[in-house]
């Protein structure tokens with residue numbers, strides 16, 4: 246398994262649990278897009294026109310997360326908490342509210358359960374949200390996990406299953422009819438099958454793709470602050486002057502604010518993108534004014550041409566490529582893991 250982001254980690258776990266011996270390569274495990282992710286498992290709030298099949302995939306992935314959490318808990322004694330909060334969708338001004346209405350129309354067409362709510366009737370639901378906002382829509386079926394916690398529990402489970410993590414970059418892959426091999430700066434390793442779960446990164450040398458799938462990096466930032474606790478309430482999603490904004494509130498006042506989305510691959514965080522996000526954040530949740538900034542994280546989402554995830558069997562015998570999970574890789578990870586197992590166990 247090349248790449249130890251959330252896709253590589255869950256895939257390695259699924260394979261090792263099924264009795265396969267797994268080597269996992271990554272020079273910086275879980276420091277890619279997975280590190281930046283807010284951890285929303287939010288099919289309902291992520292609907293988009295023309296992406297109905299993506300919505301169905303994410304819904305089934307959320308069910309798989311519950312099964313995975315049960316398995317991990319049995320193995321490690323640690324339960325990954327899946328917070329089933331739903332989402333509260335709001336708009337800042339009249340034009341943002343038109344966008345929310347259009348969004349809700351699409352969601353309802355896809356079969357999302359939704360409920361229009363007002364501050365008058367349900368004031369607690371609007372706790373910490375700007376008094377300028379008097380109504381919104383509740384979307385059911387959404388929730389969140391803490392990706393750092395998921396990575397930590399998965400890593401413990403992999404350790405217990407004897408999965409070796411080699412903290413080196415794979416430079417080249419090869420294969421013949423009976424084996425695959427991965428070459429790093431220092432060594433060459435061989436096995437019976439190989440999977441590239443390298444997110445938005447360029448593939449190692451030697452990989453022969455069909456051209457049917459490509460990935461491009463889509464830059465994104467989340468900001469982590471301390472000071473507002475809406476953890477017992479739904480995730481906040483908003484349209485603000487036409488931008489998307491969300492706040493995932495964890496117990497104890499830790500909040501993940503997100504997320505910027507730019508078609509660029511440069512590392513780092515620009516002052517302007519952070520400033521725009523903060524302006525949107527303060528307009529929707531004015532209480533953030535006195536919150537403490539903890540850290541900001543950036544990552545490159547792996548986006549395919551049609552924004553759908555893919556699992557491509559490569560022209561190199563025994564190798565496959567699992568990527569394109571874009572804005573939903575945390576959500577989709579248990580499904581990608583199942584595709585990895587199906588590939589490895591497929592009859593020759």
Ligand SMILES: Cc1cc2nc3c(=O)[nH]c(=O)nc-3n(C[C@H](O)[C@H](O)[C@H](O)COP(=O)(O)OP(=O)(O)OC[C@H]3O[C@@H](n4cnc5c(N)ncnc54)[C@H](O)[C@@H]3O)c2cc1C
Pocket residue numbers: 247248249250251252253270271272273274275276277278279280281282283284285286413414415416442443444445446447448449464465466467503504505543544545546547567568570571572573574575576577
């Ligand atoms: C700001 C932001 C917020 C997000 N929020 C959410 C969210 O709330 N919910 C959700 O479902 N998704 C979210 N996502 C999307 C999600 O994070 C990604 O889809 C997911 O992390 C992709 O996982 P991955 O394992 O494919 O990639 P990555 O996490 O990028 O991991 C790829 C790994 O491969 C390694 N690698 C690359 N090349 C090599 C090589 N040659 N040899 C060895 N290792 C290699 C890298 O070091 C890296 O660790 C968000 C993304 C961003 C950027």
